[in-house]
Amino acid sequence: MSGALERVRAAYARIAQVDRPEVWIDLHPREEPEAEAAAVDARVAAGERLPLAGTVFAVKGNIDVAGLPTTAGCPSYAYRPEVDAPAVARLKAAGAVVLGTTNLDQFATGLVGTRSPYGAVRNAVDPAYVSGGSSSGSAVVVALGIADFALGTDTAGSGRVPAAFNGIVGLKPTRGLVPSEGVVPACASLDCVTVFARTLPEAERALSFIAAPSGRALPALEQRRPGPWRISVPDPRQLGELDEGWAEAYGAAAARLADAGAELLPVDLEPFTEAAAMLYEGAFVAERHAAVGAFVDAHAGAADLDPTVAGIVSRAGDLPAHRLYADLERLSVLRARALASLGDADALLLPTTPGHPTLAEVAADPLGANARLGRFTNSTNLFDLAAVAVPAGEVNGLPFGVMLIGPAFTDERLARIARLLTSPPLHLAVVGAHLSGQPLNGQLRARGGRLLRTTTTAPAYRLYALDTVPPKPGLVRSREGGAAIETEVWWLPAEGLGSLLAALPRPMALGSVELADGSLVPGFLCEPEALQGAREITAYGGWRAALAGGPSPHPSPREDTGAS
Incomplete structure (x- = not known):
């Protein structure tokens, strides 16, 4: 990681290179972050531990940053906070440096990123398209590589829609997990402070510093029953009209989860979409009037x-109170149906959204275009759920994103599942003690491993019984005398494979294993010198067959914790 001062200068x-002034509301004069960064570098040099030293971040313009006006996207509303919002203060305390406050849909009311007197925030990939709102500027400064991460807010999807449109990660934590003090409310009972980053690990790291023990009572979450991840996927007909190519991209994301071992389950999406419509069409929008209505009416x-x-x-402000109580009752019914499904x-x-409109399309139909974008996101906070939005490829040259939604306080679980979509698929071929039912198989499962298929190697390998505990074989490629050896191919997250290899002792080594179909897959091989005196078991065609076919090939085992 670079030093803090070096990172600020970069x-x-x-900022000068991309020339996108509309993403900012107030950008600190360069000398101020440089001075703060120099102080961070000095503290680190003196031995102080600052985990986020060398990172810079941006803050949505409805979140307090001491020394900058909080505008909520409206210049005449601005006030100057004396202290940082808790989320900002915690990041700064860990060594991160604030660059400035970012543009947004005014008063955090919108999902398009165009409703601002500071200008419409253009998409980071194609400026003819919207950036998504309301946390538009925060998402774009991350996508453009200006900031390492940024803070946003999410009431109806504002921490997820801009992530999807700009090809980055958006974490919408459980309501209350991140303090909302120092945030201009949109709907105070629903608002969440969110994190944008280019990668999931970066987003999780930032969130870990701003999350705090929630004042809410932890719900009695049922113990997760054993088995693969279970992912609800609606019937495509319930998704409604999607942009061209989006149904196929969504199907590919679901297939990727299935390929990684997840079990896909049906779900009734109707209660989710019906509740989503209620957020603006029902009485819940009255809370926006309670937040800033007096100011808006007076101006x-x-x-x-x-x-x-x-x-x-x-x-x-004209909605009657009885309408709110009727909608609350209806929402309770819908939430029960949704959770039951x-x-x-x-x-x-x-x-994350049904489509991605252009700036021109939003200008032509500002209410309709915005309403469409919230079809899948609006219900999340109404139902008190957590969510993570992640990139899932491209469609017609633009980013396509999906989101994973789960019960409150399942944030870490959602992130683990999201890694199946964001981590490159890594396969591992095993032939011995890591096979299903064998002593070391638990090492794969504990690291998120999923069995993909059982096959054999190409007929070019020899297998030997090594003198270890637990018993395991050594696989070597041979120019002659080779055979096809029973093999399992497992999927592992990148970090899971990395930790497995870090603990791999000699004589085992990672190499390319040729399978029966001619493909090459990383797998465990054995260093040739370890085979001296080892009994060849190639004729059995596999480790399990060798174990079942005769006396133990390990009369004098020596202790070893290696893998095969």
Whole structure:
């Protein structure tokens, strides 16, 4: 990791290079972050532990940053906080340096990123398309490589839609896991502080510093029954109209989870989409009026009030109280149906949005385009669920994203499942003690391993019984006398394979194993010198057959914890 001062200078060089002023509301003058970064470097040099030293971040403009105005996307609303919001303060305390505050859909009301007097935030990949909102600027500064991570908020999907549109990760934690003090509310009972980053590990790391023990009572989560991850996937017809190519991209993401060993389960999506419509069409929007309605009504017609946002907030003040209670009762019924449909599934997989509109399309139909984008995201906070949005490829040259949604306080579980989508698929060929039912197989399963298939090697290998505990064979490629050896191919997350190899003792080594179909897969091989005096068992055609075919080939075992 570079030093803090070096990283700040690189960030400002990148700001000048991309020339995207609309992503910022207030950017610190360069000398201020440089001075702060120099102080961080000095503290690290003196021996202080600052885990986030050498990183820079940005903050959505409705979150307090001491020394900068909090505008919530409206200049006349601005106030100057004396202290940082807790989430900001915790990141700074760990050594991260704030660059500035970012643009947003005004008062965090929108999913498009265009409802701001500071300008419409353009997409990081194709500026003709929207960036997604309301945390538009925060997502784009991360996607453009300016910031290492950024803070946003999510009430209806604002921490996930911009992530999907810009090809990055968005974590929407369980409500209350991150303190919301110092945040201008949109709907205070639903708001969540969120994290954007280019990779899942970076996002998780940032979240780990801002999360705190929740003031909420931890629900009695049922013990997860053994078995593969269980992922709910709706019937494609319930997804409604999607942009061209999006149904296929979503299907590919679901197939990737299945290939990694997940069990795909049906789910009724109707209660989710019905509740999603209620967020703006029902009485819950009245909470937006409670947050900023007095200001909006008092400044009606002001030049810096976005007319679409002002109309939404002002109309919300006319909703009668009885409507809210009726909607709360209806929401309770829908939530019960939704959770019952999920059953014991670990997560629900959905496209983050149904499509990706252009700036022109949003300008032509600002309410309709925005409403469509919330079809899959709006219900998450209404149902008190956690979510993570991750990239899942491209469609027509633009990023495509999916999200995993699960019960409150399953944040870590969702991230583990998301790694199956974000980590490159790594396969491992095993022929001995790591085979299913063998003594070391648990090492694979404990690292998230999933059995993909059973096959054989190409007929070019010889197998020997090594003198170890537990018993295991050694596999070597041979120019003559080789045979096809029974082999299992396992899928492992990258970090799982890495930790397995880190503990791998000699004489085992990782190499390429040729399978019966001619493909090459990483697998455990044996150093030739370890075969001196070992009994050849190639004729058995595999380790399990050798174990069952005669007396133990290990009369004088020596202790060894290696793998095969």
